[in-house]
Amino acid sequence: MTVEVIEPHGFCGGVERAIKIAKTALSDVSPVYCLHEIVHNETVVRELAADGMRFVDAVDEVPDGAVMLISAHGTSPAVRSAAEARSIRIIDATCPFVAAAHAAIRANAAKGMRTVVVGDPEHVEVLGYLGETGACREEDLKPGESAGRVVQTTLPVQPSAADDSSPCTATRDRQQAVRDFMLAHAEGGVSVGVLVIGSASSANTGRLAEIAERSGAKAFRVSSPEDVSGIDFAGISVLGVTSGASTPESLFLQVLHSFTSRSPKS
Secondary structure (H helix, E strand, O other): OEEEEOOOOOOOHHHHHHHHHHHHHHHHOOOEEEEOOOOOOHHHHHHHHHOOEEEEOOHHHOOOOOEEEEOOOOOOHHHHHHHHHOOOEEEEOOOHHHHHHHHHHHHHHHOOOOEEEEOOOOOHHHHHHHOOOOEEOHHHOOOOOOOEEEEOOOOOOOOOOOEOOOOOHHHHHHHHHHHHHHHHOOOOOOOEEEEEEOOOOOHHHHHHHHHHHHOOOEEEEEOOHHHHOOOEOOOOOEEEEEEOOOOOHHHHHHHHHHHHOOOOEO
16 A cells, blocks of 8 residues: 655644744743634644643633633634623634634625625534624525625635635645545546544544545544554555644654554555
8 A cells, every 4th residue: 555645734824823822822821721622633732731721612711810812713702802801811813714704794794794604503613703793694694685605714615706705725725635636546446545634523624534535535534643553444555644734743744654663454
């Protein structure tokens, strides 16, 4: 079995920025309370927790006057207001693409137009959008109503003229890289697999595996090098290896090393 690294992979600019902001905050004060996981990856969360980051699910869990970091996924205006009302110091690590979508929703509202939010209704990013004035689900639109649209950054959705938010280029490029890998091996009768490294809770990681499967590959997802030993690669001639935008390069390299330190089942 031939193993090929799919490029690009791993951290996107928004994730790198959020982690840098978090580490800078921790160097000034501890503890820092992070609203939700800063990014959806256990390794990143574990390392920041060891440095003094405390992860919470709601602003109510943050003490009055404490420091609260908003994760890369952003949050709603109501959450920001609740924090400010209790003198909580906010440090904003929202991804610039997510922040741009929030700004687009507010701009539409100022013009009296609603904005449809496309994405997983339970995802933190989407919940933040839906907390903006004028944001709604598509089914809430009235017949013939004109509306803007913002899309969850991890969705494999192509932008249209109706979009008010720019697509996440990192998500787009990583998803296209998987498609290109599949196209490169479409001929020759070889059996192709794609191994995606990242957290099970990471939406962008899941999308990469879905795209690989839809393109005809046998897709595998792992969150640690130990997971690889339980995979049966029988019948696969070429295995592409990629990782989600919230997966550290150190973890990616550890998984790659697992292929050289053992003989995969093939």
